[in-house]
Amino acid sequence: MSTPAALAARREGGMRDYFSRFARARRYISLPFNRRPSVPPQLIVDISGVDLTRTEFGIDEIRRVNAHRHEFELLDGVIHLDREQKWAIGYKQTSMNDFWVRGHVPGRPLMPGVLMAESAGQLCSFVYRKLINLSPETFLGFAGMNNIKFRGTVTPGERVLIVAKSVEARHRRVTFDAQSFVGEKLVFEGQIIGMPV
Secondary structure (H helix, E strand, O other): OOOHHHHHHHHHHHHHHHHHHHHHHHHHHHOOHHHOOOOOOOOOOOOOOOOOOOOOEOHHHHHHHOOOOHHHOOOOEEEEEEOOOOEEEEEEEOOOOOOOOOOOOOOOOOOOHHHHHHHHHHHHHHHHHHHHOOOOOOOEEEEEEEEEEEOOOOOOOOEEEEEEEEEEEOOOOEEEEEEEEEOOEEEEEEEEEEEEO
16 A cells, blocks of 8 residues: 555656656647658558559540549549559549639639548549459448548649559458559548448
């Protein structure tokens, strides 16, 4: 059984440790944004051997697989489809004619984050329909997203390179890791969960 003096010493030591952690966190927060230590994001697949100028599946082939049309066709081409490891690289070429430009944000148009996630979801749907469930009646709907991070902006005229890799496929649920890039800059990453409907 602890004596009152031992309990007081333990409480004082705990408070000292708490304030020490608080001071360290405060020093970190006060660093300028560009000096904060950062860990570079890990790429979900090695794309170094892929010719990013070549398109393996164009919009017509994508339309045969994915049901999205008109303003919500957010996948313009698939550059590479790895049939063994079930991953793909696709792209969306943004332009001043995209429906979101006028209203998000006037004077400084930025592609909404939800559309970055949707374009990645459409690539996941393409991989699912081409490699996992070949049934033409199946549509892969969004069931959820985990660990989503928007790490940069996309402006009209930029080409968004999307990478999606299947990490789990069950009867009623599939999970993909996804990342999107503009040039070499990572702008989006997260896990996309789909459900056949």
